[in-house]
Amino acid sequence: MHRVLISDPLSEDGIKPLLEAADTEVIQKPSMEKEELLEEVAKADALIVRSQTQVTKEVLEHGVNLKIVGRAGVGVDNIDLDAATDNGVVVVNAPDGNTISTAEHTMAMLMSMARNIPQAYHSLQQGNWDRKKYVGVELKNKTLGVVGFGRIGRVVTRRAKGHRMNVIAYDPFLTREKAEKAGVEHGTLDEVLALADFITVHTPLIAATHHLINKDAFAKMKNGARILNCARGGIIEEEALYEALQSGKIAGAALDVFEEEPAINNKLLELPQVVSVPHLGASTVEAQENVAVDVSNDVMEVLRGGNAKQPVNIPSIPEEMQDKLTPYITLSEKLGAFLGSIVRGGLNNINVYYSGELTDVDPTPLTRKVVKSVLQLFVGNRVNDVNSYKIAKDKGIEINEQKTTSTKGFTNLLTVELETDEETRSIAGTLLNGLGARVVRLDGYSVDVIPEGHLISIHHKDQPGAIGRVGSLLAEHDVNIATMQVGRTDIGGAAIMILTIDKEVGPECQEHLAHVEDINRVQYLKL
Numbered sequence: 001m002h003r004v005l006i007s008d009p010l011s012e013d014g015i016k017p018l019l020e021a022a023d024t025e026v027i028q029k030p031s032m033e034k035e036e037l038l039e040e041v042a043k044a045d046a047l048i049v050r051s052q053t054q055v056t057k058e059v060l061e062h063g064v065n066l067k068i069v070g071r072a073g074v075g076v077d078n079i080d081l082d083a084a085t086d087n088g089v090v091v092v093n094a095p096d097g098n099t100i101s102t103a104e105h106t107m108a109m110l111m112s113m114a115r116n117i118p119q120a121y122h123s124l125q126q127g128n129w130d131r132k133k134y135v136g137v138e139l140k141n142k143t144l145g146v147v148g149f150g151r152i153g154r155v156v157t158r159r160a161k162g163h164r165m166n167v168i169a170y171d172p173f174l175t176r177e178k179a180e181k182a183g184v185e186h187g188t189l190d191e192v193l194a195l196a197d198f199i200t201v202h203t204p205l206i207a208a209t210h211h212l213i214n215k216d217a218f219a220k221m222k223n224g225a226r227i228l229n230c231a232r233g234g235i236i237e238e239e240a241l242y243e244a245l246q247s248g249k250i251a252g253a254a255l256d257v258f259e260e261e262p263a264i265n266n267k268l269l270e271l272p273q274v275v276s277v278p279h280l281g282a283s284t285v286e287a288q289e290n291v292a293v294d295v296s297n298d299v300m301e302v303l304r305g306g307n308a309k310q311p312v313n314i315p316s317i318p319e320e321m322q323d324k325l326t327p328y329i330t331l332s333e334k335l336g337a338f339l340g341s342i343v344r345g346g347l348n349n350i351n352v353y354y355s356g357e358l359t360d361v362d363p364t365p366l367t368r369k370v371v372k373s374v375l376q377l378f379v380g381n382r383v384n385d386v387n388s389y390k391i392a393k394d395k396g397i398e399i400n401e402q403k404t405t406s407t408k409g410f411t412n413l414l415t416v417e418l419e420t421d422e423e424t425r426s427i428a429g430t431l432l433n434g435l436g437a438r439v440v441r442l443d444g445y446s447v448d449v450i451p452e453g454h455l456i457s458i459h460h461k462d463q464p465g466a467i468g469r470v471g472s473l474l475a476e477h478d479v480n481i482a483t484m485q486v487g488r489t490d491i492g493g494a495a496i497m498i499l500t501i502d503k504e505v506g507p508e509c510q511e512h513l514a515h516v517e518d519i520n521r522v523q524y525l526k527l
């Protein structure tokens with residue numbers, strides 16, 4: 001039974017798949033104090049949050065069984081992604097489910113600010129009929145500056161154009177061609193700041209965007225410009241915004257999010273030019289259901305051993321690639337485990353070569369499987385798909401991935417090479433149509449081995465009697481040989497034997513084998 005802890009309020013309809021799954025137990029505890037969260041996360045296999053729960057390094061380290069953190073929403077700035085990766089915890093989010101709601105909310109905030117609706121409402125509630133004080137501005141023919149032209153930025157743009165606004169956008173990934181296609185003007189950040197009447201930010205909060213809109217940025221804006229933040233507190237420097245509003249440089253601000261939330265004592269809220277709500281961008285029935293469904297599905301998939309659709313801290317396998325790559329996943333793991341089990345010395349490099357039809361795909365997910373299975377033998381079971389690259393990097397192990405044209409006659413060929421401080425060894429495998437995975441080369445010797453079960457790899461001298469002596473000794477130890485493959489380079493030269501056997505061979509039997517005449521090296525492995 002998988003234990004799923006939900007620590008922020010989520011849509012009941014959205015988490016139905018989790019609640020109804022026979023293999024998951026769902027614990028819903030919104031608004032826990034830190035101590036309780038640490039206690040609960042220690043028992044959980046999965047944690048699902050929104051923006052409120054702070055998934056810190058401490059929380060992740062307490063999650064000894066944790067496999068996945070699901071963010072029912074977009075921003076993952078409340079999750080320590082490095083710590084999650086270090087601890088082998090995959091982080092997923094729901095990037096599409098709340099786009100429309102947040103964009104619509106941005107438009108609502110834009111219009112509220114332009115027409116002073118919250119202020120006028122409040123005034124009327126106080127018994128004042130003050131029409132002069134709340135004269136607004138039209139949106140038509142005004143310029144909206146969009147900083148961050150991603151999912152939400154693009155939807156806001158379309159809505160704003162519906163209001164006959166001109167839009168100028170800045171995003172490091174926005175080219176002039178793409179801007180033209182989207183019907184917006186392409187600008188640098190400075191151009192957006194200088195030309196816009198309204199500026200709306202839609203970037204993630206990351207180091208590069210922290211205080212992106214600061215004192216200097218406000219100085220570059222038009223006098224009387226208005227600004228919106230329905231993305232994340234911290235993108236706009238609040239102190240600088242306060243000064244810009246106080247001085248009149250900025251005529252208004254519409255804020256959904258704040259540097260510190262809950263924003264109870266924030267002095268910006270005292271200013272009459274500020275329209276504000278408590279982080280409501282994604283708070284619609286539809287968005288909450290969407291994100292909860294998406295994240296629940298990913299959580300179940302990962303807990304059941306599958307791949308996340310929307311991983312944040314590992315590359316995702318595009319859907320159209322999944323069918324093509326999935327059969328190779330086992331092959332990658334087996335090749336890594338095979339070679340990792342028999343190589344000697346301290347590991348320096350893991351080289352993975354792809355040829356044949358494997359050159360048509362992005363093989364990174366397969367390399368990740370190879371690296372994981374090799375490192376598990378060197379570092380232990382804490383290595384998984386999420387942290388394998390990081391652990392390799394920390395240990396100074398280099399990972400090289402290469403596509404080659406050398407197929408050795410196979411339609412697909414995956415070769416793994418391990419370089420240690422003692423030796424370099426290689427193994428190659430293929431998927432045979434209808435027959436499954438095969439090892440077809442080991443250290444340059446041609447073989448044909450199913451990478452499964454109990455195996456013995458033996459280096460020997462190609463001499464009459466060598467094979468017989470191995471067979472006899474294994475019989476003495478009551479070990480039955482299922483299959484045997486022998487490869488050699490020259491008659492009487494170095495050769496290799498790979499045996500598939502029916503049961504494990506103990507250290508004593510291996511020791512005896514190693515002393516058999518013409519036998520150089522004996523290695524037992526279980527795949």
Ligand SMILES: NC(=O)C1=CN([C@@H]2O[C@H](COP(=O)(O)OP(=O)(O)OC[C@H]3O[C@@H](n4cnc5c(N)ncnc54)[C@H](O)[C@@H]3O)[C@@H](O)[C@H]2O)C=CC1
Binds near residue numbers: 099151203209230279
């Ligand atoms: N207020 C709320 O309730 C919600 C807030 N959000 C916030 O909105 C943000 C944006 O969401 P989406 O549009 O879905 O994400 P997205 O990933 O589709 O778009 C973000 C865009 O920002 C751009 N960007 C990154 N660094 C930049 C920089 N230095 N300058 C300019 N652009 C930069 C990226 O290239 C990307 O195109 C999220 O990261 C989240 O923090 C999202 C949903 C709800």
Ligand SMILES: O=C(O)C(=O)COP(=O)(O)O
Binds near residue numbers: 050074098279282283
């Ligand atoms: O999706 C996001 O990034 C949001 O900011 C929404 O946050 P919430 O899930 O409403 O706490």
